[in-house]
Every structure is written in C-alpha cells, then in structure tokens.
Amino acid sequence: MKVNFVLRFSEGRFLSVSGVILAMAGPRPVVMSGPSGAGKSTLLKKLLNEFDGVFGFSVSHTTRNPRPGEENGKVFWLISDNKAAVQAVQAKNLICILDIDMQGVKNIKRTDLNPIYVSIQPPSMEILEKRLRDRKTESEESLQKRLHAAKVDMEISKEPGLFDVVIINDDLNIAYGKLKDALLEVRLSSLSVHHKRPDLLN
Ligand SMILES: Nc1ncnc2c1ncn2[C@@H]1O[C@H](COP(=O)(O)OP(=O)(O)OP(=O)(O)O)[C@@H](O)[C@H]1O
Numbered sequence: 001m002k003v004n005f006v007l008r009f010s011e012g013r014f015l016s017v018s019g020v021i022l023a024m025a026g027p028r029p030v031v032m033s034g035p036s037g038a039g040k041s042t043l044l045k046k047l048l049n050e051f052d053g054v055f056g057f058s059v060s061h062t063t064r065n066p067r068p069g070e071e072n073g074k075v076f077w078l079i080s081d082n083k084a085a086v087q088a089v090q091a092k093n094l095i096c097i098l099d100i101d102m103q104g105v106k107n108i109k110r111t112d113l114n115p116i117y118v119s120i121q122p123p124s125m126e127i128l129e130k131r132l133r134d135r136k137t138e139s140e141e142s143l144q145k146r147l148h149a150a151k152v153d154m155e156i157s158k159e160p161g162l163f164d165v166v167i168i169n170d171d172l173n174i175a176y177g178k179l180k181d182a183l184l185e186v187r188l189s190s191l192s193v194h195h196k197r198p199d200l201l202n
Pocket residue numbers: 034035036037038039040041042043131132134135169170171172173175
C-alpha cells in the first residue's frame with residue numbers, strides 16, 4: 001500500500017511525502033486507525049467543528065474509494081494555532097492526523113515518524129454492521145468485504161503495543177472526549193519537549 005501525505009511545517013513550508021517517510025521535528029503526528037465504520041470520520045468531523053478557525057484538520061484514506069464530496073488521498077491537518085500557550089511561545093503547533101488502515105499502520109511502524117497510534121474500535125461486530133448498513137454507502141458485497149476486513153483488523157489491533165490509545169466508540173461524546181485527551185497530551189508533550197516552558201502547561 002502506498003502512503004501519501006503532506007507535511008506542513010510551522011513556518012508554512014510543505015513537503016510532499018510518498019512511500020518514504022521522513023523524520024519530522026515538532027509535535028508528534030497522530031495515526032488514527034480502525035475498521036471501516038468504527039467512526040473515524042465522524043470523530044474527525046466533530047474535531048473540526050469544535051475547533052473551527054483554530055484547528056484545521058485531516059485525513060488520508062489510502063485504500064477506499066472516495067465518497068461523494070471527498071477527494072481520494074486527501075490529507076487534512078490538525079493545525080493548532082491562536083491558542084494562548086502557543087502564541088506565547090511564538091510558534092504554531094501543528095499536529096498531523098493520519099487516518100489510515102492497518103496496512104498503513106504497519107508501514108508507518110517501519111519509519112521513524114514516531115507518531116501516537118490511536119485505534120478507534122466499534123463496541124461490537126453487530127453494532128459495526130448496523131452502523132455500516134445505516135450509513136447506506138455500501139453495496140451488500142462491499143459491506144461483506146468491510147465486515148470481513150473489520151474482523152481481521154479488530155484481531156490484529158489486540159496485538160500488545162501496536163496502539164498507544166484504544167478508543168471504543170460506543171457513546172460518541174465519550175469517545176470524542178477520549179480523542180481530545182489524547183490530542184491534548186500530544187500538544188502538551190510537544191510544548192514541553194520543544195519549548196521547555198512548564199509554566200505554559202497548566
Ligand atoms: N458513537 C456512535 N454512535 C452511533 N453511530 C455512530 C457513532 N459513531 C459513528 N457512527 C455512525 O456510524 C457510521 C460509520 O461512521 P464513520 O463513517 O465515521 O466511520 P469511519 O471509521 O470513518 O469509516 P470508513 O473507514 O469507512 O470511512 C456513520 O454513519 C456514523 O454516523
């Protein structure tokens with residue numbers, strides 16, 4: 001599987017990366033993965049809504065076909081700026097969120113990108129199936145394929161150490177709260193690592 005994404009540095013430079021992933025200074029990127037229908041897009045949309053104007057964000061779906069209104073391989077960014085702490089250190093803090101499948105996770109594990117790995121999981125196969133059916137984006141055939149892939153994905157996800165954070169997306173708001181906690185931790189750790197200003201971390 002091909003991994004395509006664009007790194008945007010705080011000074012506004014862009015670097016397009018395909019296949020080979022380079023080490024990056026700044027906040028650790030966040031990898032979000034989980035079976036189709038687990039709720040990755042829903043959670044990311046909430047993030048964008050809540051942080052409109054503060055966070056831009058984004059995703060790269062590398063294996064599925066684009067749904068209407070989406071571009072294939074589109075990469076969004078979680079861009080955090082305008083926050084007091086960040087302004088205070090006169091830096092834009094930028095977190096890249098990569099929404100990728102299990103194969104992508106395995107590929108990234110072989111690089112030195114050093115992201116935080118977040119797994120979004122459905123509460124059960126039954127609920128996953130219901131959500132995918134209700135979404136009405138799949139034919140019966142692609143639905144069956146996704147459910148099969150989801151089973152495999154959910155098994156692999158149990159591998160110890162594969163993910164740093166596992167979020168069960170049962171109640172959406174609770175899952176969203178957990179995602180924000182994980183992202184906040186990334187921001188705080190990058191501030192402390194890069195700026196050594198513990199007074200800004202409260
Ligand atoms: N916590 C939740 N409770 C109920 N329904 C949910 C919840 N989270 C997501 N959904 C619904 O489940 C469906 C699948 O969610 P979503 O499209 O976000 O999954 P996804 O992981 O992005 O899937 P894909 O990888 O196929 O893009 C959507 O219709 C969404 O509205």
